[in-house]
Amino acid sequence: MGKIFCIMGKSSTGKDTIFKILLQRKDINVNRIVSYTTRPQRSHEKPGEEYNFVSIEEKDRLVAEGKVIEIRKYDTVHGPWFYFTVDDGNVDLDNEDYLMIGTVESFVKIRDYYGEDKVLPIYIEVDDGVRLSRALERERSQEHPKYEEMCRRYLADQQDFSEENLEKAGITNRFNNNEDSAITSDNIAAFINR
Numbered sequence: 001m002g003k004i005f006c007i008m009g010k011s012s013t014g015k016d017t018i019f020k021i022l023l024q025r026k027d028i029n030v031n032r033i034v035s036y037t038t039r040p041q042r043s044h045e046k047p048g049e050e051y052n053f054v055s056i057e058e059k060d061r062l063v064a065e066g067k068v069i070e071i072r073k074y075d076t077v078h079g080p081w082f083y084f085t086v087d088d089g090n091v092d093l094d095n096e097d098y099l100m101i102g103t104v105e106s107f108v109k110i111r112d113y114y115g116e117d118k119v120l121p122i123y124i125e126v127d128d129g130v131r132l133s134r135a136l137e138r139e140r141s142q143e144h145p146k147y148e149e150m151c152r153r154y155l156a157d158q159q160d161f162s163e164e165n166l167e168k169a170g171i172t173n174r175f176n177n178n179e180d181s182a183i184t185s186d187n188i189a190a191f192i193n194r
Contacts, residue, residue: 002093004114005030005192006100006107009124010157011150012135014177014184015101016050018124021185022099028192033091033100036062039081043143052086062086070109074156077148085110093118097192104165121171122188127178 009015023032037051038059047053054062059082062068071084085106091098093114102110111119126134135154139145159165173191177184 002096002098002118004033004091004093004098004100004110004119005122006102006110006119007122007124007188008102008104008107008161008171009126009177010131010161011153012131012138013124013126014134014181015124017181018177018185018188019099019101021181022188022192025185025189028097028189030097030099030192033085033098035083035085035100035102035106037081037083039076039083040078044141051083056082059084069113070106072103072105077152078146087113103160104169104171105160107171108169121169121173122191123166123171123174124177124184125174126176130178 007015007019019032022028022030034048034050034052036054036059038054038056039051041047041051041053045051045053059068059071062084063071067086067088069085069087071082074081074083083103083106085100085102091114100110107119107121132154135150139147139150175184175187175191
């Protein structure tokens, strides 16, 4: 019986880096679940890898067809951005394990959709000062930095990933990623193999 391992954490905790490292490891066998978004693609991103980038119209079509498992709307300084998970026929929990990136809210809805025994949380933690430095460095590397949005996300994460929300969702599997993503991925791989 397969499992879905849902990686979560505040912005700039290294989720994407750890996600990529875990997918390349030979000691675990996990497939990716790629979420969907209407936000603009960043300069280093490739469609179908970090996200499936879609238009608002495509998002509306998937919702109308009943394929959207969960959806989140963020009112950014650039307008509304949607992030969502789609039952697009690519998940076979009878035979495979999966890895995805999400939020507390998306984790709960995906867990409710597939079943509590099939969806397990992996929470990545980083010191807030380290996280802010990482976010600023990442934004500076963009062709068109969006500093206002970076600040909005940083502050919103304090509420979205509050201890109360983590406890309410039953998220107890925590991994510190202050220094080395390779070591963090070793610890997460050991958890997945258990």
